[in-house]
Amino acid sequence: MRIKLAKQHFAVNPLWLCLTLTAFAILINLSWWQLNRAGEKTAQLQRLAALQTAGALTPAQLAELEPAAIDGAPLSGEARWLAPYSWLLDNQIVGGQVGYDVIVPVQVEGLTPLLLVNLGWVAGGRDRRQLPLIEIPERIRLDGLLRTEVSGLMLLGQNAEETGSWPMRIQQVDYGELARISGLHLLPVLLYQQQSTEFISHYQPVVLPPEKHRGYALQWFLLAVAVVGVALAAAHQGRVQDE
Incomplete structure (x- = not known):
């Protein structure tokens, strides 16, 4: 199957078209997922910062507060x-x-x-x-x-x-x-x-910061663009001759 796009001829194989679109959709979804994770991490860091600003809880408060208020x-x-x-x-x-x-x-x-x-x-x-x-x-x-x-x-x-x-x-x-x-x-x-003289404290509430997730999102997006670009280059048959 041949199609004309922007005065260019492309030979399209239905199977390869399906594979290309599937790969593109998967990569775009991965990019979107990483962006969502970045948003979640940003909200988590903001919440932890607000809790730190509010000051440390006392042990007596643990029995009175809901788990959602205790976490972090x-x-x-x-x-x-x-x-x-x-x-x-x-x-x-x-x-x-x-x-x-x-x-x-x-x-x-x-x-x-x-x-x-x-x-x-x-x-x-x-x-x-x-x-x-x-x-x-x-x-x-x-x-x-x-x-x-x-x-x-x-x-x-x-x-x-x-x-x-x-x-x-x-x-x-x-x-x-x-x-x-x-x-x-x-x-x-x-x-x-957070501090210990007998053991090594190493816990991090957020392992991957939002910037890392945004970087991964960009990588997945560029891979999606690359997949489409490679597919178009492989299918390109030349410029349409003016009649």
């Missing part, structure tokens, strides 16, 4: 670790080295349920059968960021390795499962310590 808010206070309960969150990479995040339940004055705290990162050993030795202080000065929604990777079928001893290795933070294993009343909130 800073918290400060004093707490006591409930020994020996502790978990090692697997597959955490810092500086190119694989290790664990140390998760512990703490008792906070003014708060009835126990609060889960991510104390920070510790390096893992070469032998996965040997868990790292960790020293957790009995008294902990809380200074971190609260998150109600936490994600993780389930690389294995079982989340927690219930060995009957502590610390216990886990694949992701599941509030219900950790409460069941420990028998403790846990608040469904995780505090990420």
